[in-house]
Amino acid sequence: MTDRNRILVIGIGNDFRSDDAVGLYVVRKIEEMGLEGVTIIKGINDGTSMIELWAGVSNVFVIDCVSSGDNPGKVYRFDAFRNKIPEDRFPSYSSHAFNITDTIALARNIDRLPGSLIIYGIEGENFDTGDRLSDAVKESAGKAVIRLAGEIERIICSKCTD
Amino acid sequence: MNNRVIKVDYLARVEGEGQLLVKIKNDAVTDVKFSIIEPPRFFEAFLRGRHFTEAPDITARICGICPVAYQMSSCHAMESICGVKVDGALRELRRLLYCGEWIESHALHVFMLHAPDFLGYEDSIQMAKDHPDLVKNALKLKKIGNEIMILLGGREIHPINPKVGGFYKVPTKKQLQGLVEPLKWALDFAIESVKIMAGLEFPELERDYEFVSLRHPDEYPLCEGDIVSNKGIDIELSKFFDYFEEQHVPHSTSLHAVVKDRDDYLTGPMARYANNYDKLTPKAKKAAEDAGLPKVVLNPFKSIIVRAVEMVFACEEALRVVDEYKMPDKAYVEVKSKAGVGFGCSEAPRGICFHRYEIDDGGIIKDARILAPTSQNQKAIEKDLRQFVENHLDLSHEKMTWQCEQAIRNYDPCISCSCHFLNLQIERE
Numbered sequence: 001m002t003d004r005n006r007i008l009v010i011g012i013g014n015d016f017r018s019d020d021a022v023g024l025y026v027v028r029k030i031e032e033m034g035l036e037g038v039t040i041i042k043g044i045n046d047g048t049s050m051i052e053l054w055a056g057v058s059n060v061f062v063i064d065c066v067s068s069g070d071n072p073g074k075v076y077r078f079d080a081f082r083n084k085i086p087e088d089r090f091p092s093y094s095s096h097a098f099n100i101t102d103t104i105a106l107a108r109n110i111d112r113l114p115g116s117l118i119i120y121g122i123e124g125e126n127f128d129t130g131d132r133l134s135d136a137v138k139e140s141a142g143k144a145v146i147r148l149a150g151e152i153e154r155i156i157c158s159k160c161t162d
Numbered sequence: 163m164n165n166r167v168i169k170v171d172y173l174a175r176v177e178g179e180g181q182l183l184v185k186i187k188n189d190a191v192t193d194v195k196f197s198i199i200e201p202p203r204f205f206e207a208f209l210r211g212r213h214f215t216e217a218p219d220i221t222a223r224i225c226g227i228c229p230v231a232y233q234m235s236s237c238h239a240m241e242s243i244c245g246v247k248v249d250g251a252l253r254e255l256r257r258l259l260y261c262g263e264w265i266e267s268h269a270l271h272v273f274m275l276h277a278p279d280f281l282g283y284e285d286s287i288q289m290a291k292d293h294p295d296l297v298k299n300a301l302k303l304k305k306i307g308n309e310i311m312i313l314l315g316g317r318e319i320h321p322i323n324p325k326v327g328g329f330y331k332v333p334t335k336k337q338l339q340g341l342v343e344p345l346k347w348a349l350d351f352a353i354e355s356v357k358i359m360a361g362l363e364f365p366e367l368e369r370d371y372e373f374v375s376l377r378h379p380d381e382y383p384l385c386e387g388d389i390v391s392n393k394g395i396d397i398e399l400s401k402f403f404d405y406f407e408e409q410h411v412p413h414s415t416s417l418h419a420v421v422k423d424r425d426d427y428l429t430g431p432m433a434r435y436a437n438n439y440d441k442l443t444p445k446a447k448k449a450a451e452d453a454g455l456p457k458v459v460l461n462p463f464k465s466i467i468v469r470a471v472e473m474v475f476a477c478e479e480a481l482r483v484v485d486e487y488k489m490p491d492k493a494y495v496e497v498k499s500k501a502g503v504g505f506g507c508s509e510a511p512r513g514i515c516f517h518r519y520e521i522d523d524g525g526i527i528k529d530a531r532i533l534a535p536t537s538q539n540q541k542a543i544e545k546d547l548r549q550f551v552e553n554h555l556d557l558s559h560e561k562m563t564w565q566c567e568q569a570i571r572n573y574d575p576c577i578s579c580s581c582h583f584l585n586l587q588i589e590r591e
Binding site: 046048049051102105106111 | 270274286287288290291294297298301302304305308318319
């Protein structure tokens with residue numbers, strides 16, 4: 001990973017499962033901003049791939065949809081480097097695949113967490129087949145984009161003045 | 163007197179959802195059901211009415227772990243109907259792509275899904291605390307498989323580059339050479355893995371299997387070959403349904419497959435290895451010999467060692483293809499549709515993936531039949547479980563349940579593929 005790619009932004013989701021695509025929606029908006037030194041990953045197929053992707057990267061953001069029964073559009077932000085991911089928000093749902101919670105637990109156990117790992121979760125409403133976000137989710141996604149872009153710009157600026 | 167019910171509702175570390183129920187009454191196993199509860203997938207129906215060139219992209223979606231198997235089987239079937247033979251560098255690239263899938267799939271299963279059983283951990287996350295280097299190396303090996311998939315397939319899962327007749331785009335020699343150093347490391351680690359896996363403790367179980375696999379005169383099989391068994395079958399693909407049949411059982415959404423007038427059979431690494439030991443690459447054969455692995459392995463728990471040997475093969479074969487590669491002038495052979503019936507069969511990481519298609523003179527698919535390896539292995543899994551439980555009635559309920567799950571994982575079952583799952587119950591009355 002070169003210095004140009006010191007910030008990694010990973011969006012997770014399925015474009016064809018309505019609100020599940022909100023992570024992808026957010027990272028596409030970040031990509032459109034063309035921020036220098038930011039690498040965008042749109043979708044991963046297996047959680048363990050993330051561990052290899054973030055090897056050597058100092059700042060990693062992961063954006064995913066959440067289904068915890070809370071109000072649609074609610075935005076969560078977790079510092080996964082410092083804290084354990086709340087499993088009630090990101091439960092381990094698969095008997096075989098590694099989701100974010102599993103991947104972070106595995107990375108922690110083999111000392112492969114990046115220097116900073118921030119998870120954005122956005123509560124979804126509709127997970128049926130479809131390619132549109134619900135209104136509440138789309139509105140929150142827009143706010144999450146602004147908040148995330150602000151975080152990224154602060155990292156870029158702090159690096160510039162180093 | 164031993165009466166009990168062993169039941170697992172959702173088996174972990176397998177792809178898809180399945181259940182298992184074992185009933186024991188008066189020290190006798192009265193019932194074993196490996197139930198697949200994944201909903202039917204209807205892919206064969208999706209294919210009807212589609213153009214024959216769409217088959218590799220549609221069938222790839224059957225599986226996230228072994229999409230190349232579906233792509234290769236469907237491509238070969240279509241090419242056989244249309245009278246086209248894909249040869250030379252394009253054929254070699256197909257083998258390389260398949261090696262990538264084997265490395266990725268075997269590394270995931272051997273280290274992340276199956277090894278925790280033998281080492282006494284709930285999962286690989288727990289295992290990683292005590293064996294961090296093993297897990298780091300496993301992830302690195304898996305990533306090298308992914309890199310081959312990305313380079314040749316366009317992305318690591320559900321590749322978009324293969325097509326009937328070859329590829330949309332082929333790599334340059336220089337691009338392939340970027341794989342050499344990672345593959346050399348992968349080969350060394352795969353050889354080390356055979357030693358590690360051979361040093362595990364294995365529950366006792368041996369069965370007189372009918373091993374069914376592909377066999378090719380010149381190579382360890384991946385994309386092509388005749389169908390053979392250690393009990394006398396040696397047939398062209400077109401004769402498949404003369405020798406094999408599928409049967410519906412009420413407890414599974416996947417059809418069981420049997421050898422006609424005989425019984426269950428096993429497909430996958432143990433079958434390939436037993437039927438093709440002489441075709442293993444030199445380092446793979448040496449790794450097997452050094453580990454004291456016999457030419458035919460009858461204990462299904464030792465399939466983990468055979469998979470490791472096949473990882474050695476896949477790395478060695480991938481290096482050979484890269485070394486000998488000369489970029490072809492054209493990325494594909496032109497394929498014109500022709501009415502007919504054709505067959506394709508390739509060796510998915512977990513066994514033979516058989517396809518039959520009928521297309522009309524406009525290239526429209528009229529009929530499709532796909533047999534996934536896990537559906538073919540269901541009956542062998544049930545028989546393994548029955549014999550294992552009968553031979554180990556003295557085990558505690560907890561240990562029996564654990565080892566029954568482990569016995570199922572011997573097959574690296576890809577349950578969602580097979581539906582055309584797992585929930586384990588052992589009942590001791």
